[in-house]
Structures are given as C-alpha cells and as structure tokens.
Amino acid sequence: MLDLNYLENIIIDQAETFKGKKLGTLRDIDFEKYLKTKQITVISGIRRSGKSVLLKQFSEYFKSFYYLNFDDERLVDFAVADFQNLMVAFQKHSNAKVILLDEIQNVPKWERFVRRIFEEGYKIFITGSNAKLLSGELATHLTGRYLKIELYPFSFKEFLAFHNIEAKQQGGTKKEVKMLRYFDQYMIGGGFPEFVKTGDNEINKQIFEDIVYRDLLSRFKIRETKNFKMLVNYLFTNFTSEISYNSLRKFLAIKSATTVKNYIEFIGESYLAFELFKYDFSLKKQYVSNKKIYVIDNGLRNAVAFSFSKDNGDMLENMIFLEFKRRGADIYYYRDKKECDFVIRKGLKIAEAIQVSQSLADPKTEQREIVGLLEAMEKFNLKSGLIITESQEEERRIGPARSATAFADGGKKIKIVPAWKWLLSD
Numbered sequence: 001m002l003d004l005n006y007l008e009n010i011i012i013d014q015a016e017t018f019k020g021k022k023l024g025t026l027r028d029i030d031f032e033k034y035l036k037t038k039q040i041t042v043i044s045g046i047r048r049s050g051k052s053v054l055l056k057q058f059s060e061y062f063k064s065f066y067y068l069n070f071d072d073e074r075l076v077d078f079a080v081a082d083f084q085n086l087m088v089a090f091q092k093h094s095n096a097k098v099i100l101l102d103e104i105q106n107v108p109k110w111e112r113f114v115r116r117i118f119e120e121g122y123k124i125f126i127t128g129s130n131a132k133l134l135s136g137e138l139a140t141h142l143t144g145r146y147l148k149i150e151l152y153p154f155s156f157k158e159f160l161a162f163h164n165i166e167a168k169q170q171g172g173t174k175k176e177v178k179m180l181r182y183f184d185q186y187m188i189g190g191g192f193p194e195f196v197k198t199g200d201n202e203i204n205k206q207i208f209e210d211i212v213y214r215d216l217l218s219r220f221k222i223r224e225t226k227n228f229k230m231l232v233n234y235l236f237t238n239f240t241s242e243i244s245y246n247s248l249r250k251f252l253a254i255k256s257a258t259t260v261k262n263y264i265e266f267i268g269e270s271y272l273a274f275e276l277f278k279y280d281f282s283l284k285k286q287y288v289s290n291k292k293i294y295v296i297d298n299g300l301r302n303a304v305a306f307s308f309s310k311d312n313g314d315m316l317e318n319m320i321f322l323e324f325k326r327r328g329a330d331i332y333y334y335r336d337k338k339e340c341d342f343v344i345r346k347g348l349k350i351a352e353a354i355q356v357s358q359s360l361a362d363p364k365t366e367q368r369e370i371v372g373l374l375e376a377m378e379k380f381n382l383k384s385g386l387i388i389t390e391s392q393e394e395e396r397r398i399g400p401a402r403s404a405t406a407f408a409d410g411g412k413k414i415k416i417v418p419a420w421k422w423l424l425s426d
Contacts, residue, residue, distance in 0.1 A: 002075075002082045007089040010074050011067075018067050023060065024053040024193065025162045028155055034125075035061055037147055040118055043127040045151035046271035046296050047215065048207050050193050051127040054151060055100050058125055062098045066090040069102035078106075083113040101126045105133055111141040118145055129215060131269045152271075152326050153297045154191030156183065156423040162196055167424050180391070183420040187315050190299025204303035208272075215270045222263070227254050231263055235273050235293050236305040240314045240321075242290040243275075271296050274325070279332035279343050279350065292333055294321045312390070313358040316419055317341060320356045320388055323423055338368070340376035350380035355387045360416065370414065374398065377412055384413040391418050 027050065034041045035058070043051050052069070059065055068086065070078060090096070099117060104110045105128040118124055157167045160182060168175070189195060194203045212232060222228050230252050235243070245257040245264075254260050267273045273296065278289040295301045298315045321342070324331045330345040334353070344352040353376040360366040373385045399411030 002078060002085060004085050004089055006074075007082070007085055008092065010072065011089055011093070014069055014072070015067060018056065018059075018069075021053065021056045023057055024050065025154070025158055026057060027054055027151070028157050028161075029054075029149060031058070031061070034058070034147060034149070038123070040114065040124045040126065040142065040146040041149065042133065042146045043125065043149045043151055044131060044133045045127075045129065046153070047129045047211055048192060048194060049151050049153050049271075051129075051151055052102055053193070054149075055102060055125055055127060059098075059100060062096075064094050064096040065098035065100055066094070066096050067100045067102070070106040071103035075106070080107065080109040080113065083110075087117070097121065098123045099125070104128055105130050115141050115145070118142075129270065131271055150325070150328075152191070152322060153299075154193060154196060155323065155326055156186050156191075156420065159186045159191055159196060162193075179420055183423075187298060187312070187319055187419075188302060190297035190302075192297055192299060195299055201299075201303050204297075204300045208300055208304045211270050211272055216266055216272075220266050222266075224254070227252055228263055231260070232267060232272070233305065235264070235267070236295055236301050237307065239273075239293055239295045239301055239305075240317045242292050244290050274321075276321070277332050279334045279345070286332075294318050296322070313356075316358055316388075316390060317356040320354070320419065320422075334376045334379070336375055336379065338372035338375045340372045343376055343380065350376075350382070353377050353380065353382055353385045355385070356389075356419075357387060358390050360387070360389060360392055370398075373414065374412060382412075384415065386422075387414060387416045388419050388422050389416060392416050393418055393421070 041058070043054055045051055055067075059067070068075075090099075099122050101110075101114070101124070104114070104126045114124060114126065154162065160167045163182065165178075165182060189199070190204070192204060192207060194207075195201075212229065216222065216232075217225055217228065231248065231254070234248070234252065243264075245260040248254065248260045249257045252260075254263075264273070264275060268275060274294045275291040276294060277286050277291060280286045280289065295318060298318055301318070302315075321331070324342065324344070332343050332345065334340040334343045334350075340353050341356050342352075342354040343350045344354070346352075353373055355369045355373045357365060357369045360369060369387055373387060376382070377385045394416050396414045396416070397411050398414060
C-alpha cells in the first residue's frame with residue numbers, strides 16, 4: 001500500500017504540472033452536454049491525441065477539482081487498495097466535488113472505486129487509451145452511469161482552428177485556394193496535435209513506437225515480436241485494402257489465422273487501426289467476409305509505412321472514414337457485383353451510400369464509382385447518394401427523369417462534393 005505522504009507529494013507535483021498545461025485548441029465537442037450531466041464522462045482515444053488537454057479544457061469550468069494522472073512511474077505499484085488513501089490525500093488539501101482521473105486503465109479494478117465515488121455524488125471525468133476501457137466487467141459496474149467521448153487526432157475543423165483559420169465553406173476563390181492548401185497539409189500530415197504544432201515527423205514515429213511497444217507488445221505479452229511488427233507495418237502500408245486472416249497468416253508466416261485475428265483486435269484496442277465490416281443482412285456473413293483496414297491518422301501512416309507513391313486516393317478515403325468515426329457513424333462497406341466504399345446504418349436501415357474518389361476526370365473511374373454507388377442505392381432503396389472527391393463539385397440526376405421531380409418517377413440524385421467542404425459540414 002502506498003504511503004499517504006508519498007501520494008500527497010505526487011498529487012501536489014501533478015497539480016502544478018496540470019495547472020501549467022496550456023489549453024490548446026478547443027476540441028469540437030459539446031462541452032455543455034458533459035458539464036450538465038450527472039453521469040461519468042469517459043474520454044478514450046489513442047495516446048497523445050489530446051485527452052489530457054481535453055481534461056484541462058473541462059477543468060476550466062470548475063473552481064476546484066482533484067486531479068491524478070496514473071501514467072506516472074511513481075504510481076506503477078498503485079493498486080485498488082490505494083484508492084482510499086488517495087481520497088484522504090485529496091481531501092486534506094481541498095473540498096472539491098469534481099475528480100479528473102487520467103489514464104486510469106493502468107489500475108486493475110478501478111471501476112469499483114469510480115462507481116463508489118460516483119454514488120457519493122462526485123462529478124467524474126476519466127481518460128484511457130484502450131478502446132475496450134468500458135467492456136465486459138467494467139461496463140457491468142458502470143452501466144447507465146457514463147457518457148463516452150472517443151477522441152481522435154484533430155479533425156479538419158480543429159486543424160483549421162489551430163491555425164486560426166475560420167472554418168467556412170464559402171468565401172470566394174482566394175478563400176478556396178487557401179483552404180485547399182491547408183487541406184493538402186492535413187490530408188498528408190494528419191492531425192496529431194504535437195505534429196501539427198511542430199511539423200516534426202519524428203514525433204509521429206515516436207507515437208507509433210510507443211503504442212506498439214507500450215500498449216501492444218508489453219501489455220498483451222506478445223512473444224512473436226518480429227511477426228507482430230511486420231503485421232502492423234503491412235496494415236499501415238496497405239491501408240484501405242481488404243484483408244483475409246488466412247492470407248495474412250501465410251504471407252507473414254504467423255502460426256494461425258486465429259492469431260492474426262487476435263493481433264488485429266489488439267491493434268484495434270489501441271486505436272492504431274480499424275476493421276471495417278462488409279454490410280450484410282446476415283451477421284454470420286458479416287463476420288466471415290473479408291474486412292477492410294483503415295488507420296488512425298494519415299500522418300502517422302506516412303511516417304512509418306512502406307510507401308511507393310503519394311497514395312492520395314487512399315489517404316482521402318482513410319480521412320473520410322476517420323471523420324465518420326468521429327461523428328459516431330455506424331459504418332460498413334458494401335459489395336455485390338460492384339463496390340460502394342461506405343454505407344451508413346441508422347437504426348435498422350442503411351440510410352446513406354458514399355463513394356470516395358480522388359478525381360472523376362478519368363471516364364473509367366467515373367463509371368466505376370457511379371455504378372458502384374447506384375448498385376448500393378438500388379439495394380437499400382436510397383434516392384440520393386454522395387461522391388466525395390478532392391476538388392470536384394456538382395449534382396447529377398440519373399434515371400427516368402432529369403428534373404426536380406425525378407424522385408417521383410424513380411430517378412436518383414448523386415451529389416459530388418469536395419472533401420474539404422464535406423469535412424466542414426455538420
């Protein structure tokens with residue numbers, strides 16, 4: 001059990017550090033929603049995406065609060081029995097009713113303590129770097145008691161805010177040229193706050209190494225380190241592509257397809273990469289179909305992957321996928337005879353179909369994207385579809401009628417929008 005004075009000293013040290021932390025770029029979330037609720041606010045996301053800074057932004061709304069960051073080598077032996085001493089140490093210095101707990105997943109059985117202080121009337125904010133922070137037993141103890149924020153690297157809106165650029169879709173040719181310049185920077189460099197601030201690619205490389213070694217190899221006690229790192233690099237190099245567990249097993253000489261599946265799940269828990277399922281009315285078919293792989297940040301990917309070209313089309317698709325994740329969309333890909341990059345489910349129905357293409361200037365590309373989109377629109381009885389491109393913008397009507405009444409007689413509407421405008425839309 002940790003000594004009370006020892007804990008007090010850590011609390012005082014961390015309080016000084018936290019007090020001096022800069023507020024940074026205000027994140028694009030509904031602060032009022034989380035400030036008004038009595039429920040626990042859980043902030044999860046990849047390391048160095050800005051979770052601690054977001055805690056700092058929340059702290060500005062309170063006159064007093066308790067704060068502890070468990071990602072501190074002095075707390076490596078902190079156990080559930082130490083929580084009582086922690087509260088005593090907190091209360092010796094102030095009488096706050098707000099508690100901010102950073103990287104709490106480092107402490108086993110933390111959820112029991114959080115539930116207890118929640119029931120005692122404390123307002124609680126917690127952060128963690130694990131996508132399964134509230135899965136299984138943890139969720140059982142906190143069911144109905146929390147709201148979750150999944151924090152990603154900067155969105156394009158937040159990227160513009162960092163550069164003090166007003167995030168507006170309209171504004172004339174000069175405004176559009178300027179916006180496209182920032183859009184290109186964002187698409188290639190990504191949105192990790194430290195990288196956006198410095199432009200130093202070594203930061204992205206270090207983030208990647210920290211996650212692979214600290215959050216994956218060490219945490220999951222992975223022995224086949226070489227094969228595991230090869231798998232991560234393969235996924236980052238081949239982002240937006242389909243994967244088969246069995247094909248990866250053979251290609252990387254991993255002992256079984258189940259091991260590949262487990263490894264990819266571990267990678268997903270750290271937020272490094274995401275599997276996108278093929279939509280099917282049969283859940284069984286969804287699970288057995290090939291998945292597509294997307295990664296957490298284009299800049300991180302470009303810093304560590306084996307890349308033989310600029311891959312702008314893949315970077316565009318990955319960026320749009322991430323924005324759907326930020327917006328909390330229930331997202332899939334769809335394929336029958338052709339492919340549609342993304343379909344969005346709302347409730348029990350597919351409500352949107354989206355293609356992403358760098359350009360439709362090539363007739364073959366245009367044909368492929370439109371036919372794939374129309375196939376999905378027909379399948380899910382959608383009257384309109386969306387194609388997101390790098391710079392093109394227009395609206396087309398396809399079907400029996402090409403008028404404002406096209407919907408009435410079976411026509412389809414396809415909207416083509418530049419990615420930067422779509423990213424700034426609500």
